[in-house]
Amino acid sequence: MTVQDLAEAIEVNPKTVERWITQGKVPYRRHQYATASVLKVEVTTLWEDSRMVDSATDLSKAEIVTVYPHRHMVPTGLWREIYGRATSHIDVLVYSGLWLSEDPLFHDLLKTKTQGNAQVRILLGDPDCAAVKQRGIDEGHQIMDGKIRNALMNYRPLFQSHPDIGFRLHDATLYNSLFRADDEMLVNTHVYGIGAYMAPVLHLRRLPGGGLFDTYANSIEQTWGGARQVTEHDLTGA
Known part of the structure; x- marks a missing residue:
């Protein structure tokens, strides 16, 4: 692996990686864990840093790539970018996620991924369930069921x-909308009184030993397990 390859994998400038190698600079803790994960070695193999505390708390913090104060501030192409990198798992857990369902490039991406044997799962809220009705009220409207039917x-x-694309409807109360692509995830929090597009988004990248990513990933699995299959009636109303 070249310096350029590593820099791209952990999203830093190549000159930064060069300084770690040639000048003995110690990376930020999250970059230490990210580098070790990419190289598939223990962090202590690379750095003996007295500042580094090898704990689940530090690992979980290192899993946070960045935080966006509002979903509309997430770079437009990031959603397709992280899904484009996925090779094994693509999950969408939302109530409606209407904006994503309207993106033809996202549809094309899903078609391509199923051809590559990736597992693709789309989880939408059951438009007739109580949780969907309540979420609409919480956002200040009563049209969440209609948004789901449009999606x-x-x-x-x-x-x-x-x-091969899995579609299911859930009746769960969601506290976040989750968008997983292999070991990356965008977590769109839900905040009472505002729509999800105004709520914060966490960009996570899974690291061995960290618990933050896996907590959300387990939520997807539990919701999928309790959801029902989408039928033609759900799609047409007929």
Whole structure:
């Protein structure tokens, strides 16, 4: 692996990596863990840093790539970028995620990923369940069920043409919308009184031994396990 390869993998400037190597500079803790993860070695193999506390708390902090104060401030291409890097797991856990269902490039990406044997799962809220009704009230409107039905209509061509894409409806109370791509995840928090587009988003990258990413990933698994299959009736109302 070259300096350029490592820099791109952990999202730092190549000159920064060069300073670690040639000048003995000690990276920030999150970069230490990220580098060790990419190189598949223990952090202590690379750095004996007295400032480094090898604990679950430090690892979990290191899993946070960045935090955006509002979803609309997330770079437009980041959603497709992290899903584009995925090779094994693509998950979307939302109530409606209408904005994503309206993106034709996202649809094309999902088609490509299923051809590469990635597991693709889309979890939407059951438009008739109590949790969906309450979320609409919490956001200051009562149209969440309609947004979900619109998203289902948008996904109908994928549902019919690509049976390998898993579609399910859940009745869970969500405290976050989760967008997982292998070991990366965007966590869109839910805040009472505002829509999700105004709420903060955490960009996470899983590190061995860290617990933050896995906590959210386990939430996806539990919700998927309790959700029901989408039917043609859900898509058409007929």
